[in-house]
Amino acid sequence: MTSHRKHLVRDLNHFITCYICKGYLIKPTTVTECLHTFCKSCIVQHFEDSNDCPKCGIQVHETNPLEMLRLDNTLEEVIFKLVPGLRENEQQQEIEFWRRNKVKESPDEDGPICKKARVDEDDDVKGDGDYHRSDPQIAICLDCLRNNGQMGENIVKGLMKKFIRCSTRVTVGTIKKFLSLKLKLPSSYELDVLCNGEIMGKDHTMEFIYMTRWRLRGENAVMEYEAIRSRVRS
Numbered sequence: 128m129t130s131h132r133k134h135l136v137r138d139l140n141h142f143i144t145c146y147i148c149k150g151y152l153i154k155p156t157t158v159t160e161c162l163h164t165f166c167k168s169c170i171v172q173h174f175e176d177s178n179d180c181p182k183c184g185i186q187v188h189e190t191n192p193l194e195m196l197r198l199d200n201t202l203e204e205v206i207f208k209l210v211p212g213l214r215e216n217e218q219q220q221e222i223e224f225w226r227r228n229k230v231k232e233s234p235d236e237d238g239p240i241c242k243k244a245r246v247d248e249d250d251d252v253k254g255d256g257d258y259h260r261s262d263p264q265i266a267i268c269l270d271c272l273r274n275n276g277q278m279g280e281n282i283v284k285g286l287m288k289k290f291i292r293c294s295t296r297v298t299v300g301t302i303k304k305f306l307s308l309k310l311k312l313p314s315s316y317e318l319d320v321l322c323n324g325e326i327m328g329k330d331h332t333m334e335f336i337y338m339t340r341w342r343l344r345g346e347n348a349v350m351e352y353e354a355i356r357s358r359v360r361s
Contacts, residue, residue, distance in 0.1 A: 136209055136210060139209065143202075143205075143206045143209065143210075145165050145166045145169055146163070146165060146181060146182045147165055147166065147169040147170070147173060147181055148166060148169050150166070151206055151210055151213060152164060152165070152166055152202065152203070152206055153166045153167070153168070153203075153217060154166060154167035154168070154198065154203060155167070155198070155199040155202040155203050155206070156170050156171075156196050156197065156198055156199065157196070157197050157198075157199050158170070158180050158187055158192075158195055158196060159195045159196070159197055159297075159301050160180070160185060160186075160187045160188075160195050160300065160301065160304075161180050161182075161183050161185050161187070161304075162304060162308075163180055163182045163183060164199060164202065165181070165182075167196075167198065170196065171193065171196075174187075174192045174193055178190075178192045194296070262294035262295060262296055263294070263295045263334070264292055264293070264294065264295070265292070265293060265294075265295050265333050265334070265337060265348060266290065266291075266292050266348070267290070267291050267292075267293065267302075267333065267348050267349075267350055268289055268290050268348070268349045268350065269286055269289045269290075269291065269302075269306065269350050269351075269352060270285070270289060270349060270350070270351045270352075271284065271285040271286070271351070271352060271353070272321065272351040272352060272353040284310065286306075286309060286310070293333065294333070295332060295333050295334035295337070296332055296333070296334065297332065297333050298329060298330055298331060298332055298333075299320050299327045299328060299329050299330070299331045299336075300329035300330065302320055302350070303318045303320060303329065303352075306318055306320075306352055312354060315356060316354045316355065316356055317354070317355050317356075318352050318353070318354060318355070319352065319353050319355055320350055320351070320352050321350070321351045321352070321353070322336050322340045322341060322348070322349070322350055322351070323340055323341070325340065327340075327350075333348070336348065336350075
């Protein structure tokens, strides 16, 4: 018989707790610029006073960082399965919150339970895995251009699934982070993303590139990437 290894929840706390409040992630929300995840209420409140990520300090957006937030419902389900009673506890606290803060302009509703049901329905509509449903979509092909390793070393391999569909608001910087994670690129290398042989700036959106660089309208936009060894100052 094969033995099953048991893991304690506290061994995973580093991955399922919020950097801001130190509690378990509730409505986990990821910053698309740096891929750090926080409680939704924590990160929204943080962005009222700052445009920087509270964990790494990177500037998320110059004017409206809330645009760069995406709910992670899959992670939320994982946390609820790992931590017994967490889902029920949060639901009870939400019901009590609405009971204490009953909305005056809706006296015919049956209090917090009806309010909560409406909130859950909204969450289901927005949180089925497509976090850009309201945005225009664009299909992109990500091709590996070449490797710049030494001695013919194969640094970057092509993606197994090179076609992706994303929001037109996604920036080249986010595409770079996606590629770095998927390709497990060594830290000594950087990625350049090109369109029609021209290196794209990290703040360029897919819509901007499609409208100004991609010439074959009506087909999938082809983006190329290559690995460049970072220069080390002597």
